[in-house]
Amino acid sequence: MGQFAATTCQDAPQVVNMSWTPADRVAAFPDLLDAQQNSDPIFAPFTVQEWAAGPLDYTFLGLCQSWPTSRSSFPQNRPVASMALPNVPALVLTGDLDTITPVGQGNEAASDFYRPSRVIVPNAVHVVALDAYNDCLSAVVREFIFSARHFENSTNWWSLNTSCVDVAYPAIKMLTRFPHEVAQSEPARAADSTSPTSNQTVTPTFELQVAAVAAFAVADAFQAFWYGSPSLNQGLYGGSWRDNSPSTSTSIPSSGTSSTSSTGWEPTSTSSSLFPAAGYALALEGFKYTSDLAVSGDVTVYADLIAAYLTLEGVATGSVSVEWPIVPWQPLGQVDGVALIQGTINTLPISAYMRAP
Numbered sequence: 001m002g003q004f005a006a007t008t009c010q011d012a013p014q015v016v017n018m019s020w021t022p023a024d025r026v027a028a029f030p031d032l033l034d035a036q037q038n039s040d041p042i043f044a045p046f047t048v049q050e051w052a053a054g055p056l057d058y059t060f061l062g063l064c065q066s067w068p069t070s071r072s073s074f075p076q077n078r079p080v081a082s083m084a085l086p087n088v089p090a091l092v093l094t095g096d097l098d099t100i101t102p103v104g105q106g107n108e109a110a111s112d113f114y115r116p117s118r119v120i121v122p123n124a125v126h127v128v129a130l131d132a133y134n135d136c137l138s139a140v141v142r143e144f145i146f147s148a149r150h151f152e153n154s155t156n157w158w159s160l161n162t163s164c165v166d167v168a169y170p171a172i173k174m175l176t177r178f179p180h181e182v183a184q185s186e187p188a189r190a191a192d193s194t195s196p197t198s199n200q201t202v203t204p205t206f207e208l209q210v211a212a213v214a215a216f217a218v219a220d221a222f223q224a225f226w227y228g229s230p231s232l233n234q235g236l237y238g239g240s241w242r243d244n245s246p247s248t249s250t251s252i253p254s255s256g257t258s259s260t261s262s263t264g265w266e267p268t269s270t271s272s273s274l275f276p277a278a279g280y281a282l283a284l285e286g287f288k289y290t291s292d293l294a295v296s297g298d299v300t301v302y303a304d305l306i307a308a309y310l311t312l313e314g315v316a317t318g319s320v321s322v323e324w325p326i327v328p329w330q331p332l333g334q335v336d337g338v339a340l341i342q343g344t345i346n347t348l349p350i351s352a353y354m355r356a357p
Contacts, residue, residue, distance in 0.1 A: 009064035010074060018076040022066045029065055058100070087114045089148035091160075093137065095124030097172070117144060117160050123169040136164035173355070178236070179213070181292050182315055188212040188341055188352035203350060210293065210316040211341040211352045217289040218299055218308045218322055219357035221282055239286035239294055246281065279303065284310070301326070310343075318345035324356035 009018065015032045016025040036048050043051040052061045070076050090113035094106035103120055110116035119140060121128045129137035140162055147160070179185040187208035221241040224232050233240045280301040286294040297310035307323040320343030337356040344350060 005063060005067065008060050009067040010070070010076070012060060014064055014076065015061055016065065018064065018067070018070040021069060025065045029062065033061070085112050085114075089113075089115050089117065089144070091117045091119070091141065091144045091148075093119050093121065093128050093140075095121045095126060095128050095169075097124060098126045100126045119160070119162055119165060121165055121168060123171050128169075136168035140165070179290050182206070182209050182213050182290050185209045185213050185216075185290065186354075188215070188339075188354040191351040191353060203348065203352065207316065207345045207348055207350060208352055210312065210318075210345050211320065211350055212354055213290050213293050214295055214310055214312060214320055215322045215324075215339045215341055215354060216357050217284065217287050217293075217295040218306065218310070220289050221284055221287055222280075222299060222301065222306065225280070225282055235286075235288040237288035237291040239284070239288045239296075241287055241299075242283045242285065244281040244283045244298070245279070284308075286313070288314075312345065316346050318347075318350075319343050320345065320350060 015036055016029060018025075020028070033048050033052060048061075051059050053059075056063045090110065092106050092110040092113075094101065094103050096103055098106075106120070107118070110118045119137075121137065129141050140160055143160055176186060177184070183206065187205050188211040190203040190208060217235070220236065225241060225243060233242065235241075282299040284296050284299065286296055288294055292315040294313045295310050296313070297308060299306065299308040304326055305323055306326060307321070309321050310319065312318045312320065320341050322339060322341050324339035325337040339354050339356045341350060341352045341354070
C-alpha cells in the first residue's frame with residue numbers, strides 16, 4: 001500500500017499542488033474540485049464530485065492531501081521513467097480488459113526496461129496473478145523469477161512458457177440488458193422444453209422470466225457483497241441484502257457432503273480457494289433486481305455451490321430454490337455452469353435452467 005501511495009502521489013497528476021504543505025492542500029481541496037469541474041470535465045459523464053466519492057484506490061483524488069511535500073529534486077508528475085532504469089529482467093502482466101492499468105500503459109512500462117517479458121492475458125481484468133484463481137499466471141511468475149535469476153548476468157535471454165495464458169480465463173459473460181421489468185428479461189428454459197410429452201404442461205414464458213429474475217437477484221446481491229461493502233446493500237429498485245455469514249468458528253460444509261444437492265446438482269468439487277471453509281450467507285429482504293418483483297430469502301455460498309431458497313412477491317408470487325456451481329479457480333462472473341430453478345410460481349410448478357448468472 002505504501003508503494004501504491006508513493007507512486008500515485010509522486011507520478012500521477014493531482015488536483016492539489018504537491019509542493020504545498022499538507023495543511024494547505026486539505027484546505028484548498030474542495031474549491032479545487034469545483035474549479036476542476038468547471039474547467040475540465042475529465043471524468044465525464046461523471047462529475048468530479050461523483051468521481052471523488054469513489055474508493056481511493058480507484059479515484060486517487062483525495063489520497064495525497066496529507067502526503068509529504070514533494071522535494072525539488074523529484075517534482076510532481078515527473079515519473080521515475082525519465083531516469084535510466086536498471087538493466088534487469090522485468091515481467092509486465094496485463095489483463096486485456098484492465099481499465100485501471102490498461103494494455104497501453106503496460107506496453108509503455110515494458111518499453112522502459114532493457115529486457116522485458118510482456119504478457120497480455122485475454123478476458124482478464126486488473127491483477128491477473130495475485131489471487132489463486134488458477135495456476136497458470138502464478139506458474140508464469142514463478143518461472144520468470146527462477147529463470148531471471150539464472151540469466152541475470154547472461155547476454156542470452158529466454159522465452160517464457162505462456163501456453164496456458166490464452167485459456168486461463170474464460171470469456172466474461174455480459175447481460176444483453178438490465179431489464180426494468182420481469183417481462184423484459186430473457187426467460188429461463190423449462191426442463192421439459194426439449195421433448196415435452198402429451199401429458200406435460202408447457203411452462204408459460206412469463207413464469208420462466210420470473211425464474212430468471214430470481215436467479216439474477218441472487219447473483220446481483222452476492223456480487224455487491226463480494227466486491228462492495230455493507231453500504232452497497234440496496235437492490236437496483238429497492239429492498240436490501242444483509243450479511244448473515246457465520247463466524248470463522250462455524251463451518252459451512254461443502255455441498256458435496258451428500259451425493260447430490262436438493263435439486264439433483266452434482267458439484268464438481270468439494271473445496272475452493274475462492275471461499276473459506278466457513279462460507280458466506282446472505283439474507284435478501286424484498287431485494288429488487290427489477291422494479292416489479294421483490295425477492296426475499298436465504299442465500300448460502302458453499303465451497304462449490306451457491307444455493308438460495310426464496311419467496312417472491314409483486315408481479316408474481318411463489319417460492320423457488322436456485323442453485324449453481326462454483327468452479328474453484330474461476331473468478332466470479334466467469335463460470336460456464338448451469339443454474340437450476342425449482343419451485344412454484346403463480347401456483348404453477350417450475351423446473352427450469354439457465355446459464356449461471
